[in-house]
Amino acid sequence: MIDTATALELVLLHGSKQTEIIEISLKDALDHVLAEDVISRIDLPPFRQSAMDGYALSNTNSLTYSLIGEIQAGDSVNPNLKIGEAVRIFTGAPVPDTANVVVMQEKVVISGDTILVNGSLVSDMNIRTKGEQIKIGDIALNKGTIVKGVHIGFLASLGVVKVRVYKKPSIAIVVTGNELVRPGSVLSYGEIYESNGAMLTSVLEELGYNRTTVIAIKDDLNKTIKTLKDTINDYDIMIVTGGVSVGDYDFVGKALEVIGVQKIFHGVKQKPGKPLFFGKKERTSIFGLPGNPAAALTCFYIYVYPLLKKYEGAQQVNLTSVTLPLLNDYTVLGSRAQFLKARLQGSGVEVLTGQSSAMVKSIVEANVLVFLPEHSSNKKKGENVKTILLPNK
Amino acid sequence: MIDTATALELVLLHGSKQTEIIEISLKDALDHVLAEDVISRIDLPPFRQSAMDGYALSNTNSLTYSLIGEIQAGDSVNPNLKIGEAVRIFTGAPVPDTANVVVMQEKVVISGDTILVNGSLVSDMNIRTKGEQIKIGDIALNKGTIVKGVHIGFLASLGVVKVRVYKKPSIAIVVTGNELVRPGSVLSYGEIYESNGAMLTSVLEELGYNRTTVIAIKDDLNKTIKTLKDTINDYDIMIVTGGVSVGDYDFVGKALEVIGVQKIFHGVKQKPGKPLFFGKKERTSIFGLPGNPAAALTCFYIYVYPLLKKYEGAQQVNLTSVTLPLLNDYTVLGSRAQFLKARLQGSGVEVLTGQSSAMVKSIVEANVLVFLPEHSSNKKKGENVKTILLPNK
Numbered sequence: 001m002i003d004t005a006t007a008l009e010l011v012l013l014h015g016s017k018q019t020e021i022i023e024i025s026l027k028d029a030l031d032h033v034l035a036e037d038v039i040s041r042i043d044l045p046p047f048r049q050s051a052m053d054g055y056a057l058s059n060t061n062s063l064t065y066s067l068i069g070e071i072q073a074g075d076s077v078n079p080n081l082k083i084g085e086a087v088r089i090f091t092g093a094p095v096p097d098t099a100n101v102v103v104m105q106e107k108v109v110i111s112g113d114t115i116l117v118n119g120s121l122v123s124d125m126n127i128r129t130k131g132e133q134i135k136i137g138d139i140a141l142n143k144g145t146i147v148k149g150v151h152i153g154f155l156a157s158l159g160v161v162k163v164r165v166y167k168k169p170s171i172a173i174v175v176t177g178n179e180l181v182r183p184g185s186v187l188s189y190g191e192i193y194e195s196n197g198a199m200l201t202s203v204l205e206e207l208g209y210n211r212t213t214v215i216a217i218k219d220d221l222n223k224t225i226k227t228l229k230d231t232i233n234d235y236d237i238m239i240v241t242g243g244v245s246v247g248d249y250d251f252v253g254k255a256l257e258v259i260g261v262q263k264i265f266h267g268v269k270q271k272p273g274k275p276l277f278f279g280k281k282e283r284t285s286i287f288g289l290p291g292n293p294a295a296a297l298t299c300f301y302i303y304v305y306p307l308l309k310k311y312e313g314a315q316q317v318n319l320t321s322v323t324l325p326l327l328n329d330y331t332v333l334g335s336r337a338q339f340l341k342a343r344l345q346g347s348g349v350e351v352l353t354g355q356s357s358a359m360v361k362s363i364v365e366a367n368v369l370v371f372l373p374e375h376s377s378n379k380k381k382g383e384n385v386k387t388i389l390l391p392n393k
Numbered sequence: 394m395i396d397t398a399t400a401l402e403l404v405l406l407h408g409s410k411q412t413e414i415i416e417i418s419l420k421d422a423l424d425h426v427l428a429e430d431v432i433s434r435i436d437l438p439p440f441r442q443s444a445m446d447g448y449a450l451s452n453t454n455s456l457t458y459s460l461i462g463e464i465q466a467g468d469s470v471n472p473n474l475k476i477g478e479a480v481r482i483f484t485g486a487p488v489p490d491t492a493n494v495v496v497m498q499e500k501v502v503i504s505g506d507t508i509l510v511n512g513s514l515v516s517d518m519n520i521r522t523k524g525e526q527i528k529i530g531d532i533a534l535n536k537g538t539i540v541k542g543v544h545i546g547f548l549a550s551l552g553v554v555k556v557r558v559y560k561k562p563s564i565a566i567v568v569t570g571n572e573l574v575r576p577g578s579v580l581s582y583g584e585i586y587e588s589n590g591a592m593l594t595s596v597l598e599e600l601g602y603n604r605t606t607v608i609a610i611k612d613d614l615n616k617t618i619k620t621l622k623d624t625i626n627d628y629d630i631m632i633v634t635g636g637v638s639v640g641d642y643d644f645v646g647k648a649l650e651v652i653g654v655q656k657i658f659h660g661v662k663q664k665p666g667k668p669l670f671f672g673k674k675e676r677t678s679i680f681g682l683p684g685n686p687a688a689a690l691t692c693f694y695i696y697v698y699p700l701l702k703k704y705e706g707a708q709q710v711n712l713t714s715v716t717l718p719l720l721n722d723y724t725v726l727g728s729r730a731q732f733l734k735a736r737l738q739g740s741g742v743e744v745l746t747g748q749s750s751a752m753v754k755s756i757v758e759a760n761v762l763v764f765l766p767e768h769s770s771n772k773k774k775g776e777n778v779k780t781i782l783l784p785n786k
Contacts, residue, residue, distance in 0.1 A: 026576070030595050046580055072612065074571025076583045092572050092684065094583040133753060148785060149599045153592020153686050154753045157585070161577040178467025179485050183419070184554040187439055190469045190487040192550070199546020202423050206542050219465065291485065293546050320760070323740040324717070347716040347777065360526060360547045367713070384740065392541060392785060 001267040001274070003374060004337045008303060011278055012317065014264050015285045015307040016236060020167040026155055029147045031208020032165035033312040038141045040158050043131035048095040052126040055108055056099035057086035059121045067113045071096070086115055095127050102126035134158070144315035166312045169236035171212045173200045174228070176243035176252055177291060178219045196241040196289075196296050203300065206392040209308070219243070224255040232259065232284050236311065239304060242291030244275045252288055253277060261286055269374055271336045272357040273299040285311075295357040298339045298369065301390060321371070321388045324349045330372075330379040337374045341366035342387070349387050366390065394660040394667070396767060397730045401696060404671055405710065407657050408678045408700040409629060413560040419548055422540045424601020425558035426705040431533045433551050436524035441488040445519040448501055448508055449492035450479035456510045460503075464489070479508055488520050495519035527551070537708030559705045562629035564605045566593045567621070569636035569645055570684060571612045589634040589682075589689050596693065599785040602701070612636070617648040625652065625677050629704065632697060635684030637668045645681055646670060654679055662767055664729045665750040666692040678704075688750035691732045691762065694783060714764070714781045717742045723765075723772040730767045734759035735780070742780050759783065 002010070021035040050056065050071075057065050058081050070088035071077055079087060081098040089095065089102060101121050109116040134140055140158055141151060147165070155163065173196070180194035181187055197214035204212050213235070217227050224243075232238060243252035244266075253266065261279040266288070268276045272295035277288030287304055289296040301319060309317040325348040332338070341362040342351045351370055354362040371386040372379070379385065395403070414428040443449065443464075450458050451474050463481035464470055472480060474491040482488065482495060494514050502509040527533055533551055534544055540558070548556065566589070573587035574580055590607035597605050606628070610620050617636075625631060636645035637659075646659065654672040659681070661669045665688035670681030680697055682689040694712060702710040718741040725731070734755040735744045744763055747755040764779040765772070772778065 027591060027594070030598055042580065042586075045585060047582060049585075072571060074573070074583055074612065076581050078582065092570065092585070149592060149594075149596035150690060150753075150757050152595040153588045153690070154757050156576050156591035157588035157686060157753060159576045159578075159580070159586045177485065178465060180467075183549050183552045185552075187435065187552070188469050189440060189471065190467055192438060192442075192485070193435075193552045195546045195550035198420060198549035199542060201420070201542075202545040203542035205423055219467065293550060297543060297546070320738070322737055344715055344782075345713070360543075360550060364543050364547050389737070 001269045002265055004268060004270050004302070007265060007268045007270075007276065007278070008306060010264050011303050011307050012310050014278070014280055015310055016280065016283050018166040018169065018236070018311050018313065021164050022167050023162050023164050026152055026160055026163055029152060029163050029165060030149065032147050032163075032168065033309070033314045034141055034143050034145045034147060035164045035166050035313060037139045037143045038155060038158075038160060038163060040134045040136055040138050040140045042159055043136050044133040044158060045128050045130060048097075048130050049128040050089045050091055050093050050095050050102050050126065051128050052102055052104040053090050054102050054104040054126060055086045055115055056089040056095050056102050057081065058083065058099055059101045059123065060084065061121075063117045065115050065117070067110075067115060100124060100127075142315065144313055146309070146314050146316070168209060168211060169308065169311050170234065171204060171209060172215055172231060172235040172238045173197050173212060174215045174217060174238060174240040174252075176217045176219065176224070176240065180216065195293055196291070199293055199297065200239060200241070200300060203297065207305070207308070219251055221251045221254060224251045225258050228255050229259045232261075232281055232286070235284055237304075237307065238284055238286045239300070240277075240286065240288045241296050244277045244288035244290065256286060256288075269336045271334060271338045273302075273339070274336065276303065278303070290357060292357040293360050294341070294363040297363055298341075301369065301388070302339060319388050319391065321386055323384045324387045325382050326351065326370075326379055326385055327381060329381050332372060332376050332378050335375050338372045338376070339388075340370040340372065342368050342370040344368045344387065344389070349385065394662045395658050397661060397663050397695070400658060400661045400663075400669065400671070401699060403657050404696050404700050405703050407671070407673055408703055409673065409676050411559040411562065411629070411704050411706065414557050415560050416555050416557050419545055419554055419556055422545060422556050422558060423542065425540050425556075425561065426702070426707045427534055427536050427538045427540060428557045428559050428706065430536045431548060431551075431553060431556065433527045433529055433531050433533045435551055436529050437526040437551060438521050438523060441490075441523050442521040443482045443484055443486045443488050443495045443519065444521050445495055445497040446483050447495050447497040447519060448479045449482040449488050449495050450474065451476065451492050452494045452514045452516065453477060454514075458508050458510070460506045460508060493517060493520075535708065537706055539702070539707050539709070561602060561604065562701065562704050563627065564597060564602060565608055565624060565628040565631045566590050566605060567608045567610060567631060567633040567645075569610045569612065569617070569633065573609065588686055589684070592686055592690065593632060593634070593693060596690065600698070600701070612644055614644045614647060617644045618651050621648050622652045625654075625674055625679070628677055630697075630700065631677055631679045632682060632693070633670075633680065634682045634689050637670045637681035637683065649679060649681075662729045664727060664731045666695075666732070667729065669696065671696070683750060685750040686753050687734070687756040690756055691734075694762065694781070695732060712781050712784065714779055716777045717780045718775050719744065719763075719772055719778055720774060722774050725765060725769050725771050728768050731765040731769070732781075733763040733765065735761050735763040737761045737780065737782070742778065
């Protein structure tokens with residue numbers, strides 16, 4: 001068995017990468033990855049802009065100025081201010097080239113067409129200089145940026161209407177097990193409801209992956225071989241849950257071998273997720289995740305998420321991790337590396353009760369995973385631990 | 394002007410609340426709020442379940458047992474084990490009522506139809522007891538839960554196919570300003586691209602709100618009155634950006650008054666977002682946010698997000714906040730409360746450069762907001778600060 005770092009390295013090394021670039025409307029770009037740098041075609045702001053409601057003038061060390069007009073936001077005027085002249089100006093309006101100061105209205109006394117400035121004048125005060133946010137020709141967002149709502153706002157402010165992004169992967173979730181029954185049916189003795197398909201489909205949907213297909217297979221070697229063989233070429237990423245241990249009826253590993261999937265690894269020194277499988281066949285990357293929902297979801301975040309992001313060319317492929325103090329003691333069982341369901345709250349991170357792979361309750365409550373490396377000793381409250389932030393929590 | 398705590402309190406007190414409950418498919422429930430407790434109709438697991446591939450037996454302090462059969466996951470059998478008998482069993486399979494131990498296969502030596510157990514036997518070992526995750530009649534998820542992917546998985550595992558949730562609000566974003574031009578057009582001098590509509594639409598989409606309409610209004614009092622009057626009754630929540638200061642051409646406040654919107658407050662002792670407006674008219678809650686994108690987005694997360702969640706009946710209406718050490722010094726300017734764009738990274742939180750309301754770059758990079766109360770003194774590296782986790786970052 002390999003360790004967690006090697007496993008992730010192998011996933012990122014062997015996992016396939018999207019080459020197809022598509023151009024889409026900016027408004028549809030949420031959660032896509034930019035396939036090229038976006039260069040600004042404008043200065044932002046595109047002109048010297050008033051940051052205040054007030055008065056624009058050319059500072060001459062005088063405190064009295066004659067008002068010669070006004071400029072609203074959106075006005076296309078650029079009056080020539082002579083010495084001693086000022087214009088009324090509003091937030092967002094263009095500051096005349098001949099002005100070097102905007103005085104906020106609260107610091108001015110008006111008397112007819114004359115204003116008296118109450119306070120000192122400093123060059124460029126309350127003026128947003130042209131291009132202070134970004135200059136024409138500068139990179140607005142780098143290739144590899146995962147586009148979020150705030151990026152869409154930023155690009156809209158630069159006048160961008162279309163972006164080139166990597167096409168998202170097609171994903172299949174293969175659920176295996178004779179004991180699995182679709183929700184809505186009645187359970188017989190020995191059966192449970194299939195939930196990994198629904199869970200992973202929804203977690204993928206949260207991340208912006210909407211092209212997910214769920215395929216259910218019973219524990220039968222020939223059926224497993226046939227189904228996987230018939231479908232594997234249709235997907236960029238195939239996630240199999242269950243059937244990846246070494247039990248007599250865990251047919252997935254055997255079936256993948258028969259259909260010519262190259263095994264990259266099978267088994268990682270970790271808890272949960274020891275039987276994790278990763279392989280590839282032509283353009284398809286194949287994960288075998290444990291059947292237990294909490295273990296499957298943990299492996300999804302630690303290994304599948306980075307491959308999805310690598311596939312799409314993202315700069316940051318792993319979830320953000322930080323180092324934070326534990327809020328409670330934790331007794332380490334065994335020597336494998338551990339991903340613990342935990343909650344970032346208060347002034348640190350609390351490891352939740354119910355770490356068993358089968359326990360769904362703790363993964364429901366978790367908003368982070370705490371990573372403890374192999375052979376970790378028991379952890380005391382206050383010790384710093386690596387904390388992996390889960391998305392959409 | 395009121396303080397930030399009072400402002401949030403007033404928003405939550407006066408903001409409207411959804412009463413319409415709809416029943417939807419579990420698979421469509423992402424980001425909806427549960428309108429009632431979901432009660433489990435099954436025990437989970439529904440039967441005593443093997444946690445291992447191994448051998449089920451009734452412990453008699455003997456280490457030798459005769460194999461009388463096998464039970465796969467999904468089998469509906471419950472063999473009657475006599476003293477000294479064992480069955481081969483696989484992970485997820487039902488453990489016979491007459492067995493009280495599952496021995497993992499690695500601890501057994503097989504010789505013909507006899508197994509020799511190598512190790513000690515402890516009652517109930519490797520058996521998941523019936524209902525250990527949840528019992529029939531227990532609450533699986535509480536009313537007010539915001540449904541995420543992991544919740545969908547959990548409910549699917551209980552056989553749930555439909556849930557009752559609150560209907561999501563209809564939302565309008567009203568963008569105001571003569572200077573605003575749609576992306577895709579060419580800018581004249583004095584004009585900028587309108588981006589708050591695209592940004593807030595996308596940020597709402599990230600949060601699962603897909604029924605958002607953008608309405609653009611020029612700076613003209615009569616047009617503003619007419620447009621707001623004609624549309625306000627169509628929306629549960631109206632978010633106006635820009636036009637909420639007290640400038641001569643900030644028509645929104647006047648127009649809202651004319652059409653009979655009850656002002657709850659206008660102005661909060663905070664930075665950014667001093668001119669924040671909140672009001673209501675019948676079922677519609679109306680926010681007036683600053684026109685600057687970064688300031689608008691900050692006010693969105695601090696005030697609009699909680700109202701959206703309150704509207705939908707969520708238990709937790711505010712974003713999660715934690716107390717974490719600063720990674721850098723920060724010099725406080727002014728006495729107003731501040732929401733600082735910051736990044737949770739390393740072993741704490743770094744306040745980003747470029748805190749000006751107009752600066753989009755820092756809000757693009759931020760994954761948290763740091764809250765400094767009114768009259769805060771300068772902050773030193775290592776001091777603990779209230780850190781608000783931004784969603785979808």
